[in-house]
Amino acid sequence: MSCFSCFTNKKTLQKEREVSQPAAPRVYNKEYETLELLGEGAFSKVKKAKKNETEEIYAVKIINKMNLSADDHKGLKQEIKILEEINHPNVIKLYDIFYEPKTIYLVTEIMAGGELFDRIVKKEYYTEMEAKEVCRIMFQTMDFCHKRKVAHRDLKPENLLLNSPDDDLDIKLADFGFAKKCSSNHSLLTQCGTPGYVAPEILNGVPYGTQADMWSLGVIIYILLAGYPPFNGATQKELFRLVKRGRYEFHEQYWGSISTEAKDLVKNLLIVDPRKRYTPAQALNCSWLNTQSKSRSLVIPDVQISLVQFRKFNAKRKIKQAVLTLVATKKMSHFVGMGNDKTFGFNQFKAQLPDCEPMSTRFVEAPDNDSE
Numbered sequence: 141m142s143c144f145s146c147f148t149n150k151k152t153l154q155k156e157r158e159v160s161q162p163a164a165p166r167v168y169n170k171e172y173e174t175l176e177l178l179g180e181g182a183f184s185k186v187k188k189a190k191k192n193e194t195e196e197i198y199a200v201k202i203i204n205k206m207n208l209s210a211d212d213h214k215g216l217k218q219e220i221k222i223l224e225e226i227n228h229p230n231v232i233k234l235y236d237i238f239y240e241p242k243t244i245y246l247v248t249e250i251m252a253g254g255e256l257f258d259r260i261v262k263k264e265y266y267t268e269m270e271a272k273e274v275c276r277i278m279f280q281t282m283d284f285c286h287k288r289k290v291a292h293r294d295l296k297p298e299n300l301l302l303n304s305p306d307d308d309l310d311i312k313l314a315d316f317g318f319a320k321k322c323s324s325n326h327s328l329l330t331q332c333g334t335p336g337y338v339a340p341e342i343l344n345g346v347p348y349g350t351q352a353d354m355w356s357l358g359v360i361i362y363i364l365l366a367g368y369p370p371f372n373g374a375t376q377k378e379l380f381r382l383v384k385r386g387r388y389e390f391h392e393q394y395w396g397s398i399s400t401e402a403k404d405l406v407k408n409l410l411i412v413d414p415r416k417r418y419t420p421a422q423a424l425n426c427s428w429l430n431t432q433s434k435s436r437s438l439v440i441p442d443v444q445i446s447l448v449q450f451r452k453f454n455a456k457r458k459i460k461q462a463v464l465t466l467v468a469t470k471k472m473s474h475f476v477g478m479g480n481d482k483t484f485g486f487n488q489f490k491a492q493l494p495d496c497e498p499m500s501t502r503f504v505e506a507p508d509n510d511s512e
Contacts, residue, residue: 165240170192178250203244216317228281256311258454271365277309289322292353300360328348339355355409361405
């Protein structure tokens with residue numbers, strides 16, 4: 141064999157060895173610099189992070205794997221999968237994931253504008269026109285998710301964030317921890333959500349689908365327009381009783397200046413029967429979003445009473461959130477279960493949701509293994 145042949149063979153073998161060598165695992169600390177703390181939950185911390193290569197700023201959720209149960213791991217995996225599939229301008233974007241021996245790092249866009257409701261209370265006045273544009277964005281986002289058979293299942297003010305401190309309409313939907321793919325309107329079985337926003341079919345123990353999200357949006361829109369929630373109970377049992385019956389009012393003191401078209405939209409969202417409740421497409425085609433109403437509240441800053449009520453509601457919400465966060469950080473809670481924002485999630489075979497009917501599988505259509 142010639143010297144040239146020996147050299148060529150050696151080179152070929154070297155290349156084959158290089159190809160066969162597995163790529164070195166990516167390490168978060170080599171690609172990002174971790175900055176100040178932004179928030180802290182029961183099993184994770186959220187910090188600001190800078191990408192070394194571009195110096196761009198992101199948020200990173202740092203999850204301690206040692207604190208996660210098997211159910212927690214499953215829920216987290218499900219959330220990541222859904223976020224990877226959903227690419228929409230009004231859904232918080234997941235940019236990077238690092239799976240390391242003791243820690244999981246989720247790198248997302250940073251929400252520099254804070255919560256939508258916190259922005260609203262800082263305004264001198266808030267008109268129906270502004271609320272209308274916020275609602276349009278929420279319906280468009282839900283339409284995108286529901287067409288992909290994704291139910292969010294925990295829509296509430298805390299999960300409506302702003303990307304910019306200057307743009308009131310750069311809204312991002314966050315927290316897909318309870319989100320689930322569903323094949324039909326009667327395929328989900330887990331009783332989960334947040335008291336006050338949860339749909340009656342979930343409380344009634346009826347298999348459900350994406351329409352549960354539309355009830356939650358109805359509650360949020362009611363609060364946006366009137367400044368207080370539609371369902372109030374001295375106890376959770378009383379609250380759930382009102383929700384299951386769909387018992388609420390448009391009090392003249394706060395709704396007198398709101399347009400009839402806006403009230404009609406709320407009525408069509410807060411319908412107990414999910415089959416009769418508006419879908420995102422129907423909501424987007426409603427008269428309120430597509431006609432110029434003569435209501436003074438659309439353009440004139442006279443919704444002061446509602447804004448006063450809104451500030452009171454938001455202050456109570458923030459106090460409750462702070463107390464529950466303190467409790468959650470002292471006592472570890474599961475990924476799915478009572479969390480620092482008072483969400484709940486019970487497996488139908490493990491526990492019944494307090495003050496609710498037990499979940500029935502009698503009318504399940506193509507179950508999506510929601511209870512596994």
